[in-house]
Amino acid sequence: MTSTELGAYLKARRAQVTPEQAGLPSVGQRRVPGLRREEVASLAGVSVDYYVRLEQGRERTPSAQVVEALAVALRLPEDGRLHLFRLAGLSPRARGAAVNDHVDPSLLQLMSAWPNNPAIVYNRAFDVLASNAIADALFHDWSHSRNLMHVVFTEPAARSFYLDWYEVARNSVAGFRLGYGKAPDDPRIRQVLTELLGQSPEFARLWASHDARGKALESKTFHHRDVGRLTLSMQTFDVRSSPGQELVVYHAEPGSPSSEALGLLGSLAAGARQGT
Numbered sequence: 148m149t150s151t152e153l154g155a156y157l158k159a160r161r162a163q164v165t166p167e168q169a170g171l172p173s174v175g176q177r178r179v180p181g182l183r184r185e186e187v188a189s190l191a192g193v194s195v196d197y198y199v200r201l202e203q204g205r206e207r208t209p210s211a212q213v214v215e216a217l218a219v220a221l222r223l224p225e226d227g228r229l230h231l232f233r234l235a236g237l238s239p240r241a242r243g244a245a246v247n248d249h250v251d252p253s254l255l256q257l258m259s260a261w262p263n264n265p266a267i268v269y270n271r272a273f274d275v276l277a278s279n280a281i282a283d284a285l286f287h288d289w290s291h292s293r294n295l296m297h298v299v300f301t302e303p304a305a306r307s308f309y310l311d312w313y314e315v316a317r318n319s320v321a322g323f324r325l326g327y328g329k330a331p332d333d334p335r336i337r338q339v340l341t342e343l344l345g346q347s348p349e350f351a352r353l354w355a356s357h358d359a360r361g362k363a364l365e366s367k368t369f370h371h372r373d374v375g376r377l378t379l380s381m382q383t384f385d386v387r388s389s390p391g392q393e394l395v396v397y398h399a400e401p402g403s404p405s406s407e408a409l410g411l412l413g414s415l416a417a418g419a420r421q422g423t
Contacts, residue, residue: 151204152331153234158202159357160221161187168222190220211237226360230328250277251388258394263413265379265397268386269295271326272335273319276392281409284416285371285397296323296339300347310368310376320353321360328359330391362395373415374408 162181166173171186182190188198193213200206209217214235218228232238250268258266258279265282269275273295283289291302299305299312299319306312327336343350362383369377379397386392399406 151207151234152328153207153231154202154204156231156234156357156359157187157198157217157221159355160223160227164222169220187217187220191216193217207236209235224360226325230325230359233328248274248276249389250392251386254386254388254394261396262417263409265409266394268392268394270335270393271330271333271391272296272339273323273326274335274339280416280419281413282397284373284412284419285369285377287372294339295319296343296350300343300350307370310370315367316349317353317358318360318362320350320356321358322362324354324357324359325361326391362393367397371408371412374412377405377408377412378403379405379409 164182166182169182169190184198185195188195197206201209214232214237218231223231255277258277261279262281265285266279267275267282268277275293275295292298296319299316309315330336366378366380371377379399382396384394386394399409
């Protein structure tokens, strides 16, 4: 059994790489998916015994050279590579013990100036710290939760709201894992993690895959109860003034049915605001 996050991550990533992807011959029947331990060790230029100790948690302080070699052997993308370095204690963790929940007033003003572009700011725990009026309308005024992970995994209507639910779920967990790796001692992140592990078997299964990467989806397809189907592209930005916060802005292809639906949603949001 693995006893460290580093060992668990290595084991999970090893299972995701096929011999063909690693340029190795696939000979004989394999009892486990992906690469064998000895194959990873050979590709990384370390002894099999040393690699086994890494996976089992008996070795906890690999050098930067070893970690880089393992990242190459496991074909990790940049987010995964940085996550591996963090798990090995070779890159700084996020400063501070708590998630920053203060949103810059100038950013709030900018978001409010986008009446037809849903925009949200969230932290590493995926708590939505700020949202403009059309984002509130898109997400049904956050009636279930203002935490995006809870919206995906514990909202009963999530699978009908997100028409590409599995991809949304998979990428959400990978992003949450990346944030957890940056600040594993953050009390709010740990609280959300505990809640999801206890409430959602789907989350627990995806969490066990140890996938860690930033936002990978370029678009999402929603079914909104008031305006119907919307396919929206999304852009994600780090908020430089508040490390750990991200800004997501959605938009629709001009002239498309989704653009018309988004315009209608914006009108409904404006009308609702005027009526309050």
